Amino acid sequence: MTPIVKEIFHPEYGKCVHVIAGPVTALVTIDKGPRILSYSFTGQENILYTEPKTKQEGVFHPLGGHRITISPEQEASYYPDNEPVTYTVSEDGVEFTAPRRRESGLQLSMELLFNEHTADMMAVHTLKNHSKERVHVGLWSITMLLPGGTLLLPQNIAPADASAPNRVFAFWPGSSPQDHRLHLGENDQYIRLDAQCENRPLSLGINNQPGWAAYVLGENTLLQRYVHSEGVWYPNHGCSFRASITGNCLQLETFSPLYWVEPGNTIRHAENYSLFQTPENAGFTNEAKIHGFLENLK
Numbered sequence: 001m002t003p004i005v006k007e008i009f010h011p012e013y014g015k016c017v018h019v020i021a022g023p024v025t026a027l028v029t030i031d032k033g034p035r036i037l038s039y040s041f042t043g044q045e046n047i048l049y050t051e052p053k054t055k056q057e058g059v060f061h062p063l064g065g066h067r068i069t070i071s072p073e074q075e076a077s078y079y080p081d082n083e084p085v086t087y088t089v090s091e092d093g094v095e096f097t098a099p100r101r102r103e104s105g106l107q108l109s110m111e112l113l114f115n116e117h118t119a120d121m122m123a124v125h126t127l128k129n130h131s132k133e134r135v136h137v138g139l140w141s142i143t144m145l146l147p148g149g150t151l152l153l154p155q156n157i158a159p160a161d162a163s164a165p166n167r168v169f170a171f172w173p174g175s176s177p178q179d180h181r182l183h184l185g186e187n188d189q190y191i192r193l194d195a196q197c198e199n200r201p202l203s204l205g206i207n208n209q210p211g212w213a214a215y216v217l218g219e220n221t222l223l224q225r226y227v228h229s230e231g232v233w234y235p236n237h238g239c240s241f242r243a244s245i246t247g248n249c250l251q252l253e254t255f256s257p258l259y260w261v262e263p264g265n266t267i268r269h270a271e272n273y274s275l276f277q278t279p280e281n282a283g284f285t286n287e288a289k290i291h292g293f294l295e296n297l298k
Helices: 287-295
Strands: 004-010 012-023 026-030 035-042 064-071 086-089 092-099 106-113 122-128 135-147 148-154 169-171 182-184 190-194 202-206 212-215 221-224 242-244 248-256 257-259 266-277
Touching: 004 202, 012 106, 026 106, 026 122, 035 064, 035 221, 035 266, 064 106, 064 122, 106 212, 122 135, 135 266, 148 242, 148 287, 190 202, 190 287, 212 248, 257 266
Parallel strands: none
Antiparallel strands: 004 012, 012 026, 026 035, 064 135, 086 092, 092 106, 106 122, 122 266, 135 248, 135 257, 148 190, 148 212, 169 202, 182 190, 202 242, 212 221, 221 266, 242 248
C-alpha cells in the first residue's frame, strides 16, 4: 500500500509533507531543509526534538529532528539550506531533494521508505557531485531526540586475534570519560548513556561495528540501525557513530565512510528506524537486564 502523503502548512515551519504509513507518521519540511520534524506512532507523541525556526535568511539553523549534511566537519557542513525542497512520491515512500549547492556543486537528497505492516522507516541519504572536480567527502546523518531517556549502545565483540585493539572511544572537547551519565557495562557488552541535559556537554564517538543504537524514552523505544564497514576510513578517528548530550537534547549521529567522489557520481548512506512500545522504567541496572530488554525488541 502506498503511504498517504499530504502537503500541509505548519504555522512554525511553513510547507511540510505529512506521511502516514501503516502504524507510523512522519512530518518533513519542504520550505527548507529537508528536515524530518516528527516520527511517531500515529496519534502519539513525537520522539524527535525540534527548535523554533530562525527568521535570519542565509544563516544555518538546525531546526531539530533529522537532517543530513557532509563530513568531515567543516564550514560546508553548516550550509544554510533555506531554499525550497522538491519531493517525489513513490509506491513505498517519498524522496526529498534539496537544490544544488552553489559554491560546491554538491546536491543532497533523502528518500524515506516505509513498510505498511511495521513501524519502520528507512532513510536513504544521497550526495551527488555536480561539480567539475572530484571531492573527498562523506555523509553525516544527525537525529535530535527529546531528552530524559536512556541510550543503549553495543560494544564491539572481541576479534579472534585478541592482541589487536577492537574499540575506539573518542571524546570531544568538554566531555569527560568520568561523566556520571556514562556507564560502561561490567562485561563489556553494552554502553549506557543517561540523556540528562546539564550545563556540561557529553559527546562520545565509537567505531560501532554492530551498527545500532536504541533510545528508550517513556513507553517508546527508537532503534536505529546502519552498516559499519570494515577496512574503510571514517572521520573522527575512525568513528562511524557519535552520541551527544547537549543543553537541550540527545543527538545521534552516524557517518558514512569518506570517499573520493568523481564528477557526476553519487554516494549513499542508509539508516533504518524502528519504533517499539516498551515498558516504562525498564530498569537498566546491569547488562543482563539490558540484554533481556533488547532481546524482547526482536
